[in-house]
């Protein structure tokens with residue numbers, strides 16, 4: 001069994017910035033030379049998330065709105081006694097820090113309209129690191 005790990009690095013523009021990382025993840029799978037297995041996409045950080053969604057501008061705006069409605073800002077959250085981003089943490093926890101995809105015949109398996117996005121949930125622009133780890137043979 002082989003393990004290939006790569007880090008993606010990029011900057012975000014602040015709250016609910018959506019960054020399409022599909023190409024970079026697929027490139028990492030190709031670089032790994034692994035034919036069959038799985039690829040994990042993980043963000044080390046408590047205010048970022050990895051999701052899949054169709055890359056269509058209307059839907060991306062719908063997603064942003066849904067996040068704001070689901071977990072609104074500033075509702076007297078207890079974490080805001082020591083920080084200002086309780087809603088960021090809560091949104092990140094609900095979305096999750098990782099996604100895992102099958103790798104079959106050297107290709108990441110996903111739906112045609114299922115792109116891979118990093119979601120910036122913090123209240124300010126950040127430098128982000130996403131770990132892509134391919135495991136298989």
Ligand code: ZN
Pocket residue numbers: 079083084085086089
């Ligand atoms: Zn915090």
